[in-house]
Amino acid sequence: MSFATSYLFYKSVSWAVxxxxxxxxxxxxxxxxxxxxxxxxxxxxxxxxxxVLLGVYDMDVLPSTALR
Incomplete structure (x- = not known):
């Protein structure tokens, strides 16, 4: 979440400057x-x-660990 927040902040700065x-x-x-x-x-x-890409590729545990 912090990565997404900082990304959106710098995106806005790069648009406004x-x-x-x-x-x-x-x-x-x-x-x-x-x-x-x-x-x-x-x-x-x-x-x-x-x-969207952060949401798709974000995972807390490996799929094998979740299935176990």
Whole structure:
């Protein structure tokens, strides 16, 4: 759980920092840095997929131990 929490935190930071820097280079004009398609792909690939993969591959014990 702590791995997933830290992953989501750094994912959010890596999304917000370029927006913050771009705003200053663009003169705070309010233009968008990311296209809406990129936003949707970001949400799908970097938020949903890793959490699903963590849930699928997470195991506390080996299957042979659980069957025993």
């Amino acid at each position: 370029p927006l913050f820097v771009y705003a200053f280079f663009n003169g705070l004009s309010g233009q968008f840095f990311y296209d809406w398609v990129n936003s949707m792909l970001w949400a799908l690939l970097y938020t949903g997929l890793p959490i």
